[in-house]
Structures are given as C-alpha cells and as structure tokens.
Amino acid sequence: MALKIVESCVNCWACVDVCPSDAIHASDTHFKIDARKCTECDGDYAEQQCASICPIEGAILLADGAPANPLGSLTGIPPERMAEAMRDIQAR
Helix, strand or coil, rough: CCCEEEECCCCCHHHHHCCCCCCEEECCCCCCCCCCCCCCCCCCCCCCHHHHHHCCCCEEEEEECCCCCCCCCCCCCCHHHHHHHHHHHHHC
C-alpha cells in the first residue's frame, strides 16, 4: 500500500508538509514517496492528503497505478478538449 509521485511533479513542496507519515522526500528529479512509510493516510484522513493538495493532474498515482487526480479533474477541461482549450488560451 503506497502512493507514487511521477516525473510530472513540479517540486512545488505542497505535499511535503501535509503528509502525516513523513513519507515524501526530495530526490534528484522530483519528489518521491517512501513506500515503507506511506499509509495512504488510511486511519488518519478520508482522502490522501498529498493528492488532495497536489496542483498537477496525474502527478500522484494510487497503489493500483491510477492517477489520484486524473486529467480534467483539476482544470475542469475534459481530456478530449484539452488540445482545443490550449490553442484557445495561446491565441489570446
């Protein structure tokens, strides 16, 4: 039972202070979660604290490999409309 932070992490430090088990640490590339310490906040909180504060979609994976914050969950833009939305934003 452990979450995983992947390379899309931007090292914003948001997750570090909210982890109740001190399982998150800096590495050479991006933050990582120590699987031996991570409890997925089970027994402490209803949801994983790192995932609840992470501003990057897909940066934290659940134990089953699914993103804790899937594409579109934070922006409100469905993945199939993301390319169109980015073109609109860049055209401004």
